[in-house]
Amino acid sequence: MASPNVVIGRExxxxxxxxxxxxxxxxxLTDRLHRLxxxxxxxxxxxxxYRDMLESRYAVLDWLSQSGEPH
Incomplete structure (x- = not known):
């Protein structure tokens, strides 16, 4: 099944x-953190x-995976 669209602003x-x-x-970010x-x-x-940025990306991914649920 195709992933639903996400509206960002008017796009x-x-x-x-x-x-x-x-x-x-x-x-x-994971690679960069390991190097640092x-x-x-x-x-x-x-x-x-970098850890905060990585945590943020995981949160976005989690949010996208819940796309079938109301936000």
Whole structure:
């Protein structure tokens, strides 16, 4: 079954296209976090920003997966 559209402002966007982009973001952020964490002395503020961004992407993905339910 096709993913329902998501309305952003006045534009209707395919939900599966958004999910694909979010998956790409998650992969990038996960890789970046691993690289930062492997540094000798990673900047805690930068780590927090990337973790917050990753958490946000997972929240969007969760919201998209609940597309059949009212929001």
């Amino acid at each position: 209707s966007v395919r939900g599966d296209a958004i999910a694909a982009k979010v998956h790409q973001d998650i992969a990038f 964490e492997s540094q000798t002395n990673p900047n805690p503020q930068v780590l927090k920003v």
